Amino acid sequence: MKMKLRIIGSLAIAAVSTLILGSCGGDPDSPGLEYMPDMYRSPAVEPYVDYGHIKERENPELKTRLSAMTPPNGTIPYYGTDSAEVYLMLPYKHKANDEFRETHGMYGEELSPKSINTYELAATDKNPLALPAESDSLAYKAFWKGAEKLFVANCAHCHGEKGDGNGPMMANETYTGVPDYKNVAATEGQMFYSIYYGKGAMGSHRSIVNKKEIWTLVHYIQRLLNKDYGTADFEAEADTEGEEAEGEEVADGEESEGDGEEG
Numbered sequence: 001m002k003m004k005l006r007i008i009g010s011l012a013i014a015a016v017s018t019l020i021l022g023s024c025g026g027d028p029d030s031p032g033l034e035y036m037p038d039m040y041r042s043p044a045v046e047p048y049v050d051y052g053h054i055k056e057r058e059n060p061e062l063k064t065r066l067s068a069m070t071p072p073n074g075t076i077p078y079y080g081t082d083s084a085e086v087y088l089m090l091p092y093k094h095k096a097n098d099e100f101r102e103t104h105g106m107y108g109e110e111l112s113p114k115s116i117n118t119y120e121l122a123a124t125d126k127n128p129l130a131l132p133a134e135s136d137s138l139a140y141k142a143f144w145k146g147a148e149k150l151f152v153a154n155c156a157h158c159h160g161e162k163g164d165g166n167g168p169m170m171a172n173e174t175y176t177g178v179p180d181y182k183n184v185a186a187t188e189g190q191m192f193y194s195i196y197y198g199k200g201a202m203g204s205h206r207s208i209v210n211k212k213e214i215w216t217l218v219h220y221i222q223r224l225l226n227k228d229y230g231t232a233d234f235e236a237e238a239d240t241e242g243e244e245a246e247g248e249e250v251a252d253g254e255e256s257e258g259d260g261e262e263g
């Protein structure tokens with residue numbers, strides 16, 4: 001009897017140690033024995049893969065399940081329920097001109113024919129982004145601080161922090177042809193157009209700044225040109241004179257597209 005117990009005991013010890021030792025194989029990269037592999041390795045679900053139809057194989061039970069799929073053309077992202085915010089984010093109404101296909105790599109995108117100068121059409125667009133009133137000092141300061149951040153992060157390396165066209169890229173001669181904003185004849189609508197689609201040697205910036213940010217930058221550029229821009233004084237001035245007294249000078253008449261400079 002004692003003998004039997006001893007044998008069972010040793011067998012049990014042997015079984016347990018085989019199990020323990022067996023789970024550590026000789027291969028250091030092997031995870032050993034896995035009791036619940038699904039918990040170690042969850043099945044990878046790739047976004048934008050239609051698992052209902054993958055590699056010529058139909059999976060009917062997955063066909064009706066929702067997964068992240070490429071949105072249909074013309075889909076507009078959800079920007080909340082604030083109508084002003086949503087309005088700012090709606091698709092830009094001007095298509096880029098056909099020549100942008102080559103100059104700015106806009107392949108596979110619907111463009112306006114060469115005969116329609118959409119840059120000119122943009123001249124009368126007004127900045128839809130309302131500036132916070134100066135009297136609301138917290139919102140006012142936060143707005144300009146945010147605008148400055150955007151400008152310094154995305155534009156100042158070419159345009160210079162003061163907008164004089166002398167950013168570090170120009171200073172070390174890696175880049176040329178950046179204008180001083182003082183010599184830019186574009187209206188605010190055209191500034192938006194150029195930042196959105198690019199212009200000449202400037203590339204399109206729509207992939208790094210959204211529409212609200214671009215309109216913010218348009219305000220900021222006008223502020224760089226006139227330190228009173230966005231203040232109560234400036235508003236009063238604009239009201240009495242019926243136009244913005246900016247003392248802007250156009251360098252020369254070469255900017256054929258930008259004749260209207262009501263700003």
Ligand code: HEC
Binds near residue numbers: 159209
């Ligand atoms: C790589 C350098 C570079 C960067 C970065 C850059 N720009 Fe420009 N920008 C230029 C050049 C060059 C021009 C002159 C284009 C022309 O008139 O041919 C220009 C022109 C402009 C104009 C005048 C457009 C017009 O219609 O005449 C505006 C406004 C402007 N940039 C704003 C911005 C803003 C805002 C940013 C940041 C989001 C930015 N740029 C980033 C190089 C740059």
